[in-house]
Amino acid sequence: MFVLNPIGGGILKMTETRKRFKKIGITAGIISGLMYGLYTTFVLIAGKYEPLKGAADVLPGLSGALILAYVASGLNDFFAGIWLTIYNIKTGRIKELGRSLKLFPGKISLVGSFVGGPIASGAYLLGLSMAGAYAIPISAMYILFGAFFSRIILKQKIIPRVGVGMMICVVGAIVINWVKPEGSTNFTLGIIFAFIAAVGWALEGVFAAYGSAMLDSDVLINIRQLLSGIVDLFVILPILGGMGLLGSTMLSVPPIGWLLLSGLCAAVSYLCWYKSNSTVGCAVGMSLNITYAFWGVLFCILFIDQPITPTIVVGSIIIILGAILVSLNPMELFTKKED
Structure with missing residues (x-):
């Protein structure tokens, strides 16, 4: 006679739920990296059309670069916020925006x-704008700061395998940027700005993991993108004197079309990134998102004639290997599990 063990059945069910939860988080993290690579490429393509293309000559220096960056960033984030608002209206979450705030x-x-x-x-x-595609993997070093901040603020433990995978990803980013590209102006300054982005995204990842653990991540990212776009377009740009470029860009179909696409990709990327951070932890979510450094460089090579160099190829492969190590235990591939 067989006796059902409710405790054993509950443990088995809990284990299966955790596996499914982890799979969702890992898949979301990988998609977030892919879509962020597309977002990066589409923004760069938008910059090849007037009036953004000619603005670099009309608005020289750092102030001109700032205006260009915030026109592109503000429109991209604002469009992403609109896409997310439509998504949350369709899913019935839109009423949660006010309550969450x-x-x-x-x-x-x-x-x-x-x-x-x-x-x-x-x-x-x-x-x-200053360092080209070489800035992409440098910004991916945010996983180091993210791991540090998540350990200090969220008390999330980083197991040795994940730590090694993160370091491998960083090595790949360093390899990609080992050789300075020819003809790149303000390359070092561009790398510094990419470094600033890495620190900012690390802090955002930690705050997002905290907030999305208790609130709906789809709602939080909607708020994030709308807030970012509004601040860029209606607070920072007026201070910089960039409203003229914003107005002329809004009247130009090609760049707006590409920025609408980039906004859609950014919306999907952030949805998946917040989901990954809240399901598999901030460190793992960031390490999977870091694959945008590979996808971004690859898409730039395919679509905007980014030169192929040995450092880009080798560094991108290293990043992928590191992300794989973060997402799964290689020993599990060779170990047959009992039913």
Whole structure:
């Protein structure tokens, strides 16, 4: 006679739920990296059309670069916020926006949104404008700061395998940027801005993980993108004197079309990134998102004639290997599990 063991059955069910939860988080993290690579490429393509293309000559110097970056970043984030608003209306979550802002986790997420949006995203596009695709993997070093901040603030433990995988990803980013590209102006300054973006995104990831653990991540990222776009377009740009370029860009179909696409990719990327951070932890979520350094460089090679160099190829492969090590235990591939 067989006796059912409710405790054993409950443990088995809990184990299966955890595995499914982890799979969702890992898949979301990988998708977030892919879509962020597309977002990066589409923003760069938008910059090849007038009036953004000619603005670099009309608005020389750092102030001109700032105006260009915040026009592109602000429109991208604002469009992403609109896409997310449509998504949340369709899923019935739109009413949660106001309620989330009243709660403490929502307010913490707002802080992360400001750091990751106007500060980090603006610095990222500045880095791209000055250092080209080489700024992409440098910004991916945010996983180091993210791991540090998540350990200090969220008390999340980093197991040795994940730590090694993160370091491998960073090595790949360093390899990609080992050789300075020919003809790149302000390359070092662009790398510095990419570094600033890395610190900002690390802080945002930690705040997002805290907020999305208690509130709906789909709602929080909607707030994040709208806030970032509004601050960029209606607070920072007027201070910089960039409203003229914003107006002429809004009247030009090609760049707006590409920025609408980039906004859609950014919306999907952030949805998946917040989901990954809240399900598999901030460190793992960031390490999977870091694959945007590979996808971004690859798409730039395919679509905007980024020169192929040995350092880009080798560094991108290293990043992928590191992300794989973060997401799964290689020993599990060779160990047959009993039913």
